[in-house]
Amino acid sequence: xxxxxxxxxxxxxxxxxxxxxxxxxxxxxxxxxxxxxxxxxxxxxxxxxxxxxxxxxxxxxxxxxxxxxxxxxxxxxxxxxxxxxxxxxxxxxxxxxxxxxxxxxxxxxxxxxxxxxxxxxxxxxxxxxxxxxxxxxxxxxxxxxxxxxxxxxxxxxxxxxxxxxxxxxxxxxxxxxxxxxxxxxxxxxxxxxxxxxxxxxxxxxxxxxxxxxxxxxxxxxxxxxxxxxxxxxxxxxxxxxxxxxxxxxxxxxxxxxxxxxxxxxxxxxxxxxxxxxxxxxxxxxxxxxxxxxxxxxxxxxxxxxxxxxxxxxxxxxxxxxxxxxxxxxxxxxxxxxxxxxxxxxxxxxxxxxxxxxxxxxxxxxxxxxxxxxxxxxxxxxxxxxxxxxxxxxxxxxxxxxxxxxxxxxxxxxxxxxxxxxxxxxxxxxxxxxxxxxxxxxxxxxxxxxxx
Ligand SMILES: O=C(O)C1=C[C@@H](OP(=O)(O)O)[C@@H](O)[C@H](O)C1
Ligand SMILES: C=C(OP(=O)(O)O)C(=O)O
Numbered sequence: 536x537x538x539x540x541x542x543x544x545x546x547x548x549x550x551x552x553x554x555x556x557x558x559x560x561x562x563x564x565x566x567x568x569x570x571x572x573x574x575x576x577x578x579x580x581x582x583x584x585x586x587x588x589x590x591x592x593x594x595x596x597x598x599x600x601x602x603x604x605x606x607x608x609x610x611x612x613x614x615x616x617x618x619x620x621x622x623x624x625x626x627x628x629x630x631x632x633x634x635x636x637x638x639x640x641x642x643x644x645x646x647x648x649x650x651x652x653x654x655x656x657x658x659x660x661x662x663x664x665x666x667x668x669x670x671x672x673x674x675x676x677x678x679x680x681x682x683x684x685x686x687x688x689x690x691x692x693x694x695x696x697x698x699x700x701x702x703x704x705x706x707x708x709x710x711x712x713x714x715x716x717x718x719x720x721x722x723x724x725x726x727x728x729x730x731x732x733x734x735x736x737x738x739x740x741x742x743x744x745x746x747x748x749x750x751x752x753x754x755x756x757x758x759x760x761x762x763x764x765x766x767x768x769x770x771x772x773x774x775x776x777x778x779x780x781x782x783x784x785x786x787x788x789x790x791x792x793x794x795x796x797x798x799x800x801x802x803x804x805x806x807x808x809x810x811x812x813x814x815x816x817x818x819x820x821x822x823x824x825x826x827x828x829x830x831x832x833x834x835x836x837x838x839x840x841x842x843x844x845x846x847x848x849x850x851x852x853x854x855x856x857x858x859x860x861x862x863x864x865x866x867x868x869x870x871x872x873x874x875x876x877x878x879x880x881x882x883x884x885x886x887x888x889x890x891x892x893x894x895x896x897x898x899x900x901x902x903x904x905x906x907x908x909x910x911x912x913x914x915x916x917x918x919x920x921x922x923x924x925x926x927x928x929x930x931x932x933x934x935x936x937x938x939x940x941x942x943x944x945x946x947x948x949x950x951x952x953x954x955x956x957x958x959x960x961x962x963x964x965x966x967x968x969x970x971x972x973x974x975x976x977x978x979x980x981x982x983x984x985x986x
Contacts (some may be wrong), residue, residue, distance in 0.1 A: 541662060545964075546961060546962040546964070548986050549963045550959045551947075551948040551957060551960075551984055552985060553951065553952060553955065554801060554982060555801075556802060556804050556851075557794075557798055557805075557806055557982065558806065559807075560809060561794060562786055563794070563810075563970070563972070564591070564970065564972055566590065566784055566786065566788070567969050569782070569784045571638075572644070572721070573616075573618075574595070576750065577602075578602035578607035578618060580620035580622070580753050580754075581623075581778055582620060582779030583619050583779050584617070584779040584782065585616070585779075586782045586784060587615050587616075587781075587784065588785065588786075589784055592969050593637065593638075594640065595638075597634060597636045598635070598640075598644075598645070600633075604629035604630070604633055605621075605626040605629055607621055622776065623728060623729055624651075628652075632657035632658065633657065633658050634659050634660065635659070637664055637941070637968045638664065638968065639664065639897075640718055642658055642695070643669065643672045643719070643722050644725055644746075646722055647672060647721065647722025647725040647726040648729075650681045650702070651705035651729040651730050651773075653703035654701065656701070657698045660696075663965075665694060667895055667896075667897075668693065671714060672718070675719070676699075676722070678708045679702060680702025681705075683697055684697060686698060705729070707730050707733055707773065710723055710737065711766075712737065714892065715742050715892065717742035717746070720742060720769070721746035723736045724736055724769060727773050728750070728774075729774060731773055732772070736768075736771075737766050740865055743816040743866075748842070752780055752840075754777050755771060755772075755775060756775050757771050785839055786810040786811045787811075788813070789870060789969070790970040793873055794980060795847060796874075796876060796946075797953070797977065797982070798849040800877060800880040801953045801981075802851055802953075804981075807849075809846045811846070812844055813833070813844055815843075818867075819864070819870065821833075822866075823857065823867065824849075824877065827877070827878075827881055831852075832847070833848075854877060854878075854881035855883055856878060857885055858885075858886045859874070859888060860888060861888040863889075864888075869896075871900060872900055872904045873942070874887065875915070876946050876949055876950045879913040879928070880928060882926055882927065884924065884926065887921060887923075887924075889920060890920050890922060897938070897939055897965070898940040900943065903938050904943065906935075907935040907936075907946075908924060910934060911929055911930060911931050911958055912933070928955070929954040930954065930955050930956060931950070931956035931957060932956035934960070934961060935958065937961055942969070944963050948984070949977075959986075963986075
């Protein structure tokens with residue numbers, strides 16, 4: 536097998552020109568986290584799950600391919616993605632490596648899902664994913680019997696490509712997650728789903744809770760208790776049946792963030808994003824922007840499929856620097872690059888604390904964000920786990936190296952819309968992993984791209 540199925544791709548550079556205003560109403564595509572999970576849970580449920588609003592991005596399509604390779608039937612009919620599940624405990628041995636491309640979520644959740652099965656699964660990804668730590672998931676899964684074999688081309692311990700061999704008589708375990716990671720929590724709960732007995736995952740800091748909510752929605756037996764220190768103890772009883780569901784995926788707040796920040800920093804703007812997921816484990820950026828003085832209002836708050844959603848309207852605002860506390864990081868973990876961009880246009884300094892997890896995303900987002908700011912004339916200080924951005928406006932004119940990271944590409948294109956001079960990004964290919972409609976939707980609001 537080729538050690539890297541992802542040969543270097545042709546770069547697609549893009550330039551965002553400054554524009555005089557943005558206006559209009561858009562809907563962003565479905566939430567990426569919920570989309571991955573709807574395919575995974577649909578694959579192990581009994582019956583036909585129907586998913587509307589699924590994010591049709593490269594990351595999610597990689598999960599769809601993986602679930603097909605494990606035995607599920609997945610196809611699109613009209614607006615709905617239909618998933619015919621195999622039933623809990625009945626996944627099939629895949630005949631080829633599962634290629635997750637750029638997707639941490641799909642790869643890590645699948646490692647947990649297959650851990651109790653008596654067959655080997657080879658997992659590969661692109662150079663970005665192959666440089667990300669998988670030990671955070673594999674170490675606890677070894678406790679239930681998983682064996683892990685690195686393959687040629689693996690750049691370090693517990694890095695892709697690798698083969699996992701599950702344990703047919705996997706034993707339940709209790710594990711305290713040492714980093715704030717919804718992916719680790721979710722992988723372990725998905726392992727527990729097919730392990731006889733009770734598996735407990737302890738999460739000292741709450742992260743996005745879509746896995747818990749959706750497991751309950753599909754009929755899994757889950758108990759959640761919060762101890763005196765605030766840690767959540769999530770216990771799943773394994774080897775119960777899941778029942779197919781109709782899932783409606785709300786708009787992705789992480790994608791919405793780009794239009795929202797753009798609407799705040801571009802002059803004379805008035806932008807509405809409809810149908811945005813407002814689960815409190817995901818809304819840290821919106822809270823921070825309001826603290827910074829953003830004219831941001833939420834209307835039409837409602838519930839859909841057990842999740843809070845609403846429409847967010849922003850108008851151009853004078854932002855001021857704030858300190859973003861470390862304990863807010865899990866609820867806005869993917870939004871720091873675009874918050875850094877907003878901060879560059881604010882008055883005063885913005886201090887972002889508790890950013891250690893940014894170093895292990897699609898790239899080292901802390902360093903790459905700082906370099907992108909500097910390349911465009913923004914003064915900032917990169918600490919080990921912190922970033923300070925000195926606001927006051929952006930000269931622009933620089934080229935940002937995106938390092939296979941969709942969020943870096945989109946954040947700095949947003950910067951170019953409001954900078955004095957255009958901002959160039961070296962590659963936009965990866966935007967398709969999470970938000971393929973980014974360019975069209977931003978253009979509809981008045982953005983001007985060249986390239
Ligand atoms: O569980 C998920 O769907 C995700 C969890 C987060 O990752 P970590 O669990 O690594 O923090 C986030 O950055 C990622 O975009 C999606
Ligand atoms: C970190 C991200 O995703 P993943 O970990 O799934 O690659 C992201 O979308 O910003």
